[in-house]
Amino acid sequence: MTSTVTGRGPSVPPSGRRSEPRPTRSGVGWLLELPANAVRSVARSAKATPGRLSLIATGLIVLALVTGLVGTASVLNRDNTINALIDHREPLAAAAQEVYGSLSDADATAASAFLSTGTEPPELRERYELDIARAGAALAKAASDSGTVPEAAEQVAILSQRMPVYTGLIETARANNRQGFPSGAAYLREASELMRSQLLPAAHRLYEIDAQRLVDEQDTASGVPWLTAVLVFGLLAALIAAQIHLKRRTNRVFNIGLLVASIAVGLSILWGAGALTVQSVLVSSGRSTGTEQADLLVRARIAALQARADETLTLVARGGGESYDKEFGELFGQFAGEDGQGGLLGEARRGAEGGPETTHIASAANHATTWLRAHAEVRRLDNTGNYAEAVGLAIDGTNEKGAAAAFGRVDGDLVSAIGVARQSFLDETTNGSRALTLLAPGFAVLAAIAALGTTLGFRERLREYR
Amino acid sequence: MNRNIRWSVLLAATAALVAGCGSPGAPVDPAPIESVQRPMPPNAAEESDVDGGGSTNDGCNPAASLGPSGNIPSGSTMDEIRQRGHLIVGVDQNTFLFGFRNPTTGKLEGFDIDIAKQVAKELLGDPEAVQFKAISSAQRIPTLTEGQVDIVVRTFSITCERLEDINFSTVYYVAGQRVLVNKDSDVEGVGDLGGKRVCASKTSTSLPNVVQAAPEAKPISVDDWSDCLVMLQQGQVDAVSTDDTILAGMAEQDPTTKIVGDRFTDELYGIGIPKENTDMVRYVNHVLDKVRGGPWQDSYRTWLLDRLGSASPPRPEYQ
Numbered sequence: 001m002t003s004t005v006t007g008r009g010p011s012v013p014p015s016g017r018r019s020e021p022r023p024t025r026s027g028v029g030w031l032l033e034l035p036a037n038a039v040r041s042v043a044r045s046a047k048a049t050p051g052r053l054s055l056i057a058t059g060l061i062v063l064a065l066v067t068g069l070v071g072t073a074s075v076l077n078r079d080n081t082i083n084a085l086i087d088h089r090e091p092l093a094a095a096a097q098e099v100y101g102s103l104s105d106a107d108a109t110a111a112s113a114f115l116s117t118g119t120e121p122p123e124l125r126e127r128y129e130l131d132i133a134r135a136g137a138a139l140a141k142a143a144s145d146s147g148t149v150p151e152a153a154e155q156v157a158i159l160s161q162r163m164p165v166y167t168g169l170i171e172t173a174r175a176n177n178r179q180g181f182p183s184g185a186a187y188l189r190e191a192s193e194l195m196r197s198q199l200l201p202a203a204h205r206l207y208e209i210d211a212q213r214l215v216d217e218q219d220t221a222s223g224v225p226w227l228t229a230v231l232v233f234g235l236l237a238a239l240i241a242a243q244i245h246l247k248r249r250t251n252r253v254f255n256i257g258l259l260v261a262s263i264a265v266g267l268s269i270l271w272g273a274g275a276l277t278v279q280s281v282l283v284s285s286g287r288s289t290g291t292e293q294a295d296l297l298v299r300a301r302i303a304a305l306q307a308r309a310d311e312t313l314t315l316v317a318r319g320g321g322e323s324y325d326k327e328f329g330e331l332f333g334q335f336a337g338e339d340g341q342g343g344l345l346g347e348a349r350r351g352a353e354g355g356p357e358t359t360h361i362a363s364a365a366n367h368a369t370t371w372l373r374a375h376a377e378v379r380r381l382d383n384t385g386n387y388a389e390a391v392g393l394a395i396d397g398t399n400e401k402g403a404a405a406a407f408g409r410v411d412g413d414l415v416s417a418i419g420v421a422r423q424s425f426l427d428e429t430t431n432g433s434r435a436l437t438l439l440a441p442g443f444a445v446l447a448a449i450a451a452l453g454t455t456l457g458f459r460e461r462l463r464e465y466r
Numbered sequence: 467m468n469r470n471i472r473w474s475v476l477l478a479a480t481a482a483l484v485a486g487c488g489s490p491g492a493p494v495d496p497a498p499i500e501s502v503q504r505p506m507p508p509n510a511a512e513e514s515d516v517d518g519g520g521s522t523n524d525g526c527n528p529a530a531s532l533g534p535s536g537n538i539p540s541g542s543t544m545d546e547i548r549q550r551g552h553l554i555v556g557v558d559q560n561t562f563l564f565g566f567r568n569p570t571t572g573k574l575e576g577f578d579i580d581i582a583k584q585v586a587k588e589l590l591g592d593p594e595a596v597q598f599k600a601i602s603s604a605q606r607i608p609t610l611t612e613g614q615v616d617i618v619v620r621t622f623s624i625t626c627e628r629l630e631d632i633n634f635s636t637v638y639y640v641a642g643q644r645v646l647v648n649k650d651s652d653v654e655g656v657g658d659l660g661g662k663r664v665c666a667s668k669t670s671t672s673l674p675n676v677v678q679a680a681p682e683a684k685p686i687s688v689d690d691w692s693d694c695l696v697m698l699q700q701g702q703v704d705a706v707s708t709d710d711t712i713l714a715g716m717a718e719q720d721p722t723t724k725i726v727g728d729r730f731t732d733e734l735y736g737i738g739i740p741k742e743n744t745d746m747v748r749y750v751n752h753v754l755d756k757v758r759g760g761p762w763q764d765s766y767r768t769w770l771l772d773r774l775g776s777a778s779p780p781r782p783e784y785q
Contacts, residue, residue: 047622115572117569117570117571157497161499161502169505180567181561181719182559182560182561182567182692182715183692183695183699183716183719184569185567185569186560186693186695188507189507189508189693190505190507190693191505193505193508206692272578318574319598385551385552385597387598388573388596391572
């Protein structure tokens with residue numbers, strides 16, 4: 001034995017060496033000829049019934065697996081989109097809104113603080129500080145994902161570069177004001193100009209961009225997954241066609257395997273369509289009762305904040321503020337119409353349709369009417385030479401009938417209403433996400449069952465040919 | 467085999483070296499910012515064509531006003547103001563010492579404000595019966611011609627050009643234009659302003675005066691005088707040039723500035739009154755005559771004596 005092995009031994013290496021180059025060469029050739037050979041062999045086998053059957057079987061199995069894969073991925077993707085809406089997109093839009101609102105309020109508060117005499121009232125100082133802190137924190141949040149949208153990044157850059165400049169000017173104004181120097185007022189005007197010409201437009205644009213991105217993503221999350229739909233219906237049609245084909249060939253009415261596969265696919269269509277419809281309806285409803293409503297209320301609040309800034313700046317300008325007063329009229333009209341019942345607030349009230357935020361909106365509208373009445377009184381006093389009384393009525397928060405108190409309530413109501421609308425978005429969208437529970441693994445399992453059923457069904461038929 | 471490994475190691479090392487020889491590039495600048503635009507007061511602008519000709523109306527004596535009269539016939543302008551109950555006065559609220567808002571009291575104070583109150587006191591018996599309307603330099607003539615105010619008391623220089631649109635009272639103060647610069651500046655007068663950025667308020671007489679005295683200066687115009695101080699403090703202008711009265715108020719607010727050079731103009735401050743209200747001109751001149759007898763000195767002592775030295779009210783001239 002050993003001798004024969006050793007005897008053969010020397011002959012092996014040469015043959016091995018000789019055979020080495022051959023596989024590589026023929027390997028490359030084989031690779032090149034593969035597609036042609038495949039087509040040829042498929043064409044050859046398709047002519048024979050068993051070949052054709054195994055071809056159909058392979059096609060169906062591949063289709064089932066691809067459908068399962070695409071469908072599962074699409075459901076997972078949609079689930080991710082919805083979670084991103086809740087965890088990411090909506091908070092970002094809210095952050096942009098916060099930047100805009102806080103900056104507008106800071107502008108109005110700084111002007112009010114200027115109008116007050118003597119030591120700056122601590123509540124106004126606190127409000128301003130809170131506004132700036134909120135705007136800064138919200139800007140950091142809003143900036144966290146502006147990188148992919150150049151225009152948003154541009155707005156964030158303007159805001160982050162100019163906001164410290166604004167606060168610096170306000171502090172310079174305070175320092176001069178405390179010394180009794182009128183240059184304090186000049187610095188305040190400069191700060192307000194910076195706010196109105198650069199910061200607020202950038203904050204506005206950033207909010208618009210983020211609000212639009214939210215809406216776009218909601219569209220994505222409630223759209224029809226066309227690719228999956230085409231595949232799954234195609235698979236069902238192919239399975240039925242295969243059954244009809246087999247019935248003709250073999251005269252057997254039922255093929256258990258294919259039947260099971262068809263039922264699995266049918267089930268996945270029913271489940272998927274049901275779950276996705278429920279989810280889409282909920283996400284859309286989260287959009288209409290939540291996001292769109294919140295957007296209306298945010299725009300109403302910002303118009304109100306800017307109108308308030310105009311009201312105080314009219315008094316700061318002391319007779320020279322016709323342009324501010326005119327702008328107040330325009331902004332108040334946008335906010336709540338001529339009478340405090342229309343405008344964006346009225347639109348929001350119609351949109352609420354008796355929803356949970358209605359009470360807040362109705363209350364805001366009532367206080368808006370009070371505010372408008374107080375504003376008219378402020379203007380009357382100022383225009384008839386009672387400047388000090390006009391200022392008192394405009395900025396004294398303790399006067400129940402004053403403009404400051406009424407505006408404070410309007411703002412409080414609007415903030416509450418925005419909170420309710422955001423909650424409504426969160427509830428609906430979260431429920432939408434729940435509708436997709438187990439759909440992804442379910443879809444995968446059903447597709448696997450379809451593939452398995454097809455395999456078994458065809459194996460049975462193919463056996464008959466052996 | 468060993469040799470192969472050695473070769474491949476050598477090859478890999480060379481490859482790595484060659485790849486490494488290429489510059490790794492500069493470190494990424496995460497936030498490239500070249501320069502920062504400084505904030506500007508609203509409506510600040512560079513003035514390219516200021517008419518430096520000045521007023522050269524022949525035969526016009528800007529100081530001469532209508533003769534004084536204390537009569538208030540019914541139907542007169544003064545009568546209407548009495549029925550209204552308050553006087554509407556266009557003033558400044560940003561010029562320290564002359565017309566400014568005291569942040570501690572919220573009230574307007576200053577030399578001009580005192581003059582306005584004297585008119586109200588004489589006409590209505592109450593110095594507080596005034597509705598102040600803060601206006602910018604540029605708004606002085608329009609508010610008068612549109613009848614929005616009864617009088618304008620706002621460091622308002624009488625010029626022949628302005629007399630074509632409105633009327634003026636007699637002169638109640640004579641100021642002169644000078645230059646305000648930072649303490650470390652080498653500017654010693656209006657003659658050194660060539661090539662420098664000089665701030666003055668829109669449509670003031672100071673702007674053409676600067677251009678006339680220093681044609682090479684680059685004038686910057688703003689709404690209010692305090693905006694000029696802001697721009698000087700922010701390093702956006704090299705100098706402010708206007709009446710010494712206004713400059714004194716700025717120097718008072720910023721001890722790192724100084725007033726340099728001699729007066730190079732005479733600015734005759736008068737009270738602006740709508741062209742057609744000649745009765746009001748005579749009445750205001752009547753009030754100013756009384757003011758020159760005591761209240762003028764009181765107000766001067768309060769606001770200007772320490773800053774501008776002793777002075778007496780200018781003698782009135784009549785047509």
